[in-house]
Amino acid sequence: MLNLTNVQIVYDNTIEAVREASLSVGKGSIVALLGSNGAGKSTTLKGICGVLYPEDGEIKGGQIIFEGRPLAGLPPDEIVRTGAVMVPEGRRLFDQLTVEENLVMGGYTRSRADAKRQIDMVYSLFPRLVNKRTTVSGYLSGGEQQMVAIGRALMSAPKLLMLDEPTLGLAPQITEEIFEIVARLCRQDGMGILLVEQNAQMALAIADYGYIMENGRVVLDGPADKMLRNEDVREFYLGFGEGGSRKNMRDVKHYKRRKRWLS
Incomplete structure (x- = not known):
């Protein structure tokens, strides 16, 4: 359904926000896009939807293909008509x-x-x-x-629904309700879902596949259930250290990433 291949997005012709990012979303699947603040997640969604221009952003390389049609260069309303729609952060x-x-x-x-x-x-x-x-x-x-x-x-x-931090600032009960509805749209209606979410635990719990971005690059991806068991993901994004102990998220954020992630 949606395929990004080596996408590069630059702001003001100087700041490279997304570097050679590749990901895909299939029909009737939920894909979680995770990462810390500033990793390039929201910029990736804006690039797909053609709404980079208010911030002087531009796709400089790579391809964004939705159902066989290139999206780069299309105006936002035309992208909506193709069936790709985003719910922006902050509503x-x-x-x-x-x-x-x-x-x-x-x-x-x-x-x-x-x-x-x-x-x-x-x-x-x-x-x-x-x-x-x-x-x-x-x-x-x-x-x-x-x-x-x-x-x-x-x-x-829409055929593809993209959600940017849909549970930000919401009570746990409302968060669960929204995630249930997102899962229903996918399972019952066959809608593709691309979910950017800080709550990695909940996102991976409903997702089929996950990607993690760091500094504009996709550094890790895999089936969601496998990522939930991945030691790196558990330590850096779910807050569990060795032996299953809970780590302080401040320490997690500043912990040096394993070099093999970025190799």
Whole structure:
């Protein structure tokens, strides 16, 4: 479905944010993209979706192919029409509009009849939004805003849904609910999911495959269940040291990565 091959992304013609990154997402699969802050994860999603230009970012090399079609150079609305949609970090709702108005904005590429069907589908996924449909979205809780953001992305009936830190700042119960819905979209509807997430444990628990980025490069990848057992991943991203003891995440972040990761 989605294939990135040796992608290079540069900001201001000077800062190389992504270096020869390669990854793939298949139909009906969940792929977790993990890494510390500044590793290049969000930049990778922005490159796929064609929204690098507000920050003077540019794809300088490599290929981004979605269902056999190159995406590099396409405007964002055309990329949405191909079936690839992103839920950005921070939700980015139209906070002066109501819940339903936000959803309608997400369905601008669809016919009125299709948009109506998609709204009904969104409300079935997020029933707590039904009673909030006329509420101005800026007054919603963080969890409800995230549900609207995901629902808005689903309005275009995507084949590939990309989520950038969907559980950031959310309560554990809401986090579990959102992950359950993400898994349902994949398993029942055959949607491809590319998930950028700081909560590596939960992301790998629902994912089929995982990639880890460091300094703009993919340094490790493999089946999610295997990565959960990988000593490096457990130590650096899940916080477990030798013998299963819990390590301080501050120590983990500054711990020198094994050289074989970057060889």
